[in-house]
Amino acid sequence: MTSSSLSSRFGRLLILPDPDAATAAAARLIAQTIRNDARAVLGLATGRTMEGVYARLAAMHRDEALSFSGVTTFNLDEYVGLSASDPNSYHHYMRTHLFDPVDADPARVHLPDGAAADPGAECAAYERAIRAAGGIALQLLGIGDTGHIGFNEPPSAFDTRTRVVELDEATRRQNAPMFGGDPEAVPREAITMGVGTILESKRLLLLATGPAKAAILAAALEGPVTPEVSASAIRLHPDVTVVLDTDAAAALSPAFKARATVAD
Secondary structure: OOOEEOOOOOEEEEEEOOHHHHHHHHHHHHHHHHHHOOOOEEEEOOOHHHHHHHHHHHHHHHHHOOOOOOOEEEEOEEEOOOOOOOOOOHHHHHHHHHHOOOOOOHHHEEOOOOOOOOHHHHHHHHHHHHHHOOOOOEEEEOOOOOOOOOOOOOOOOOOOOOEEEEOOHHHHHHHHHHHOOOHHHOOOEEEEOOHHHHHOOOEEEEEEOOHHHHHHHHHHHHOOOOOOOHHHHHHHOOOEEEEEEOOOOOOOOHHHHOOOEEOO
C-alpha cells in the first residue's frame, strides 16, 4: 500500500480495492499509533464499517502482542436514554467488538453516559476528561448519510463542543438495522463530540467503504466546506488520512483520485 500527498493541509488519501483492504489499512494505522506510544489517547467510532477494524485490532492483540493496557480511549457518541448495559448502546458495542477481546483497562475507557440524569453536565464532564487526558492523538471517524462525523447533524458549526443533538430522520433510518429494522426504535437524541472537539485531535483518520457512501464523500471532500456537511470540516485539519475502498471513492473526480494511489 502506498499513498501520495494531497496537500499540506489535507494529508493522505488511500484508495484500496475492497472493504477488507480498507479496514486492514485503518487498523494498521491505529496499531502503529499504539506501538509508537503505548499510552496513546485514541478517539473511537462505531458502526458496521468499524467492526472490521476492531476485529483486526483484536487479532493483532492475540497474535502480535498488541497491548491496549496503557491506551486511553474516548468514543465519539452515545444515544441519549440508553444505559451502558443496553445491547443497543455504544458501550455494549465497544465492549463486544474491542474492549473485551483485548486487554483494555476499564479505567481508561470513556464513552458518554447516555443515561446521565443531567446530560448537559455529562457533556461538560466529557470535555474536561478529554483535556485532562492531554487531548486525542488519533481520532477514528466514519461518515453518515447526512455527512455527519460523530452525530454532528446538519447544520453543525465547526466550533461546537460535546453536546446533546437531535438525530436526523435519515440517520435514524440508517441506524435502524441495529434496532431490529425499525427507525422509530432508534433514539431521537444522542450525546456527541462536537466538530470543534474532533478538530482538536492531533490526527484524524476517516474510513468509509461501499457505494452508499460515494455521493456524500464527494460532497465532503470536494464540495464546499460547510456546516451543512460536518465531515467537510476535516479539510481544515492539518493532519488527515482518508481511507476508502474503490466503491466509496467512485464519485470523486478523476483529478482528485489521481492524487492518491489505487492499490491493485
